[in-house]
Amino acid sequence: xxxxxxxxxxxxxxxxxxxxxxxxxxxxxxxxxxxxxxxxxxxxxxxxxxxxxxxxxxxxxxxxxxxxxxxxxxxxxxxxxxxxxxxxxxxxxxxxxxxxxxxxxxxxxxxxxxxxxxxxxxxxxxxxxxxxxxxxxxxxxxxxxxxxxxxxxxxxxxxxxxxxxxxxxxxxxxxxxxxxxxxxxxxxxxxxxxxxxxxxxxxxxxxxxxxxxxxxx
Amino acid sequence: xxxxxxxxxxxxxxxxxxxxxxxxxxxxxxxxxxxxxxxxxxxxxxxxxxxxxxxxxxxxxxxxxxxxxxxxxxxxxxxxxxxxxxxxxxxxxxxxxxxxxxxxxxxxxxxxxxxxxxxxxxxxxxxxxxxxxxxxxxxxxxxxxxxxxxxxxxxxxxxxxxxxxxxxxxxxxxxxxxxxxxxxxxxxxxxxxxxxxxxxxxxxxxxxxxxxxxxxxxxxxxxxxxxxxxxxxxxxxxxxxxxxxxxxxxxxxxxxxxxxxxxxxxxxxxxxxxxxxxxxxxxxxxxxxxxxxxxxxxxxxxxxxxxxxxxxxxxxxxxxxxxxxxxxxxxxxxxxxxxxxxxxxxxxxxxxxxxxx
Numbered sequence: 001x002x003x004x005x006x007x008x009x010x011x012x013x014x015x016x017x018x019x020x021x022x023x024x025x026x027x028x029x030x031x032x033x034x035x036x037x038x039x040x041x042x043x044x045x046x047x048x049x050x051x052x053x054x055x056x057x058x059x060x061x062x063x064x065x066x067x068x069x070x071x072x073x074x075x076x077x078x079x080x081x082x083x084x085x086x087x088x089x090x091x092x093x094x095x096x097x098x099x100x101x102x103x104x105x106x107x108x109x110x111x112x113x114x115x116x117x118x119x120x121x122x123x124x125x126x127x128x129x130x131x132x133x134x135x136x137x138x139x140x141x142x143x144x145x146x147x148x149x150x151x152x153x154x155x156x157x158x159x160x161x162x163x164x165x166x167x168x169x170x171x172x173x174x175x176x177x178x179x180x181x182x183x184x185x186x187x188x189x190x191x192x193x194x195x196x197x198x199x200x201x202x203x204x205x206x207x208x209x210x211x212x213x214x215x216x217x
Numbered sequence: 218x219x220x221x222x223x224x225x226x227x228x229x230x231x232x233x234x235x236x237x238x239x240x241x242x243x244x245x246x247x248x249x250x251x252x253x254x255x256x257x258x259x260x261x262x263x264x265x266x267x268x269x270x271x272x273x274x275x276x277x278x279x280x281x282x283x284x285x286x287x288x289x290x291x292x293x294x295x296x297x298x299x300x301x302x303x304x305x306x307x308x309x310x311x312x313x314x315x316x317x318x319x320x321x322x323x324x325x326x327x328x329x330x331x332x333x334x335x336x337x338x339x340x341x342x343x344x345x346x347x348x349x350x351x352x353x354x355x356x357x358x359x360x361x362x363x364x365x366x367x368x369x370x371x372x373x374x375x376x377x378x379x380x381x382x383x384x385x386x387x388x389x390x391x392x393x394x395x396x397x398x399x400x401x402x403x404x405x406x407x408x409x410x411x412x413x414x415x416x417x418x419x420x421x422x423x424x425x426x427x428x429x430x431x432x433x434x435x436x437x438x439x440x441x442x443x444x445x446x447x448x449x450x451x452x453x454x455x456x457x458x459x460x461x462x463x464x465x466x467x468x469x470x471x472x473x474x475x476x477x478x479x480x481x482x483x484x485x486x487x488x489x490x491x492x493x494x495x496x497x498x499x500x501x502x503x504x505x506x507x508x509x510x511x512x513x514x515x516x517x518x519x520x521x522x523x524x525x526x527x528x529x530x531x532x533x534x535x536x537x538x539x540x541x542x543x544x545x546x547x548x549x550x551x552x553x554x555x556x557x558x559x560x561x562x563x564x565x566x567x568x569x570x571x572x573x574x
Binding site: 029032033036037040041043044045048053057060061064065068083086087089090093123124126127130131134138139140141148149150151152154155156170171173174175177180181 | 240241244250253427558
């Protein structure tokens with residue numbers, strides 16, 4: 001494999017970004033809306049790899065509103081995607097700075113089950129569990145894997161939008177998927193041994209819920 | 218199984234990936250575009266608007282004059298700072314005192330300066346500055362620092378810290394930002410860190426988030442969050458250690474790396490290090506595998522195996538003969554960062570150096 005392919009940034013861009021950036025710089029809101037439509041999934045995926053799911057939608061809008069007045073700072077209009085990806089990663093870092101210590105959050109993102117809705121079904125729980133495994137991968141792999149599995153982008157699309165080379169994306173997908181499979185199989189074998197414990201946990205949760213109901217006026 | 222389906226959805230569908238896609242789709246982007254506010258338009262320079270009322274010969278004459286003016290200004294700029302013209306610069310913001318880019322004071326009147334490729338930023342004992350690294354991060358420059366911009370291309374952002382202290386916070390993908398020091402090169406692998414270099418060229422790298430690769434020739438060190446690594450001219454990076462390690466452990470390590478002059482002295486320091494190593498110090502012990510004499514490697518192997526058992530496929534014989542794949546697999550077992558990222562970057566960088574040399 002040509003190693004330069006793996007790390008050097010690619011020159012390719014999603015066709016038409018440059019024209020849209022030029023138009024948006026002239027105040028064309030529809031053009032900016034088009035840029036949003038093209039890149040929202042990428043922004044959403046990068047954020048989902050770093051911050052709690054319930055805050056992601058707000059932050060997506062925030063990233064675009066932040067990028068809008070700064071379009072004139074973009075030196076190379078063909079690199080709108082990579083530029084927006086950098087703004088997005090920076091916004092995610094700001095989020096952590098504002099909320100709590102970064103290390104603690106990273107840990108909680110990979111460990112907690114906070115993405116499980118209050119009224120969760122078995123499929124919600126399973127999805128949240130899988131997402132938490134993806135998020136426990138190293139940053140490089142989890143970002144690419146979320147763009148592929150959650151946002152439904154293809155490898156070539158991820159490369160074109162983020163500015164990573166196709167080789168780099170392909171390797172990230174392959175290795176990320178390999179690690180995810182390992183985590184899922186570990187988790188499955190752990191779950192078998194834990195079924196008794198889960199039953200106990202569910203009973204305790206039910207007891208707590210009954211207690212709460214009893215105490216309600 | 219081949220990865221075509223994972224890559225672009227082509228080829229034979231992989232049922233496991235299809236299931237993951239279906240299960241995780243609910244977390245994907247569903248939102249509608251927000252109502253964007255009125256955009257502020259960057260107006261064209263007025264000189265272009267004047268052109269509309271002119272006749273063609275006048276337009277040509279004006280354009281020619283403008284081109285001559287631009288060429289003259291560029292020649293003057295090039296004569297003063299030739300290197301600044303070799304690429305776009307990074308923005309430098311004054312924080313305190315009077316940081317200087319070459320001989321120019323930065324931000325004295327409130328504006329920001331630019332650090333061009335080949336140019337040097339210097340802070341004196343009262344000055345501090347912030348550098349915006351080509352949209353991928355920031356570098357805070359402490360007083361008494363001398364820093365040069367070596368390269369600012371896409372994916373290849375590189376500084377040289379000649380002396381002083383910088384704090385780097387990079388949010389780009391790993392391997393896109395590097396800092397040369399007189400005794401090693403620091404490569405960002407997705408992190409925040411502080412790098413110090415003294416007048417002798419010796420330095421220290423302290424990582425607070427993510428991890429950093431540190432290298433001189435074949436001597437390499439990986440420094441995860443919470444760890445420190447010293448470096449010395451002509452020797453390169455020492456052995457990294459967590460900054461909460463006992464003082465006696467750190468002292469023995471420093472002597473082992475930089476001052477023990479005979480094999481006996483080194484062996485005595487190694488004994489102390491191995492005896493005092495905590496489970497967390499597997500970071501240090503793993504690095505020692507490649508730094509000790511052949512005769513001592515077995516002791517290091519045994520100690521590391523007692524702290525973090527080697528993963529499947531890693532054998533004592535392989536490690537004693539410094540099999541790179543096995544060393545890497547054991548590193549990954551420590552769960553401090555995937556060494557693959559470093560190998561990819563390192564290979565790419567070496568190829569680039571060879572191509573350019």
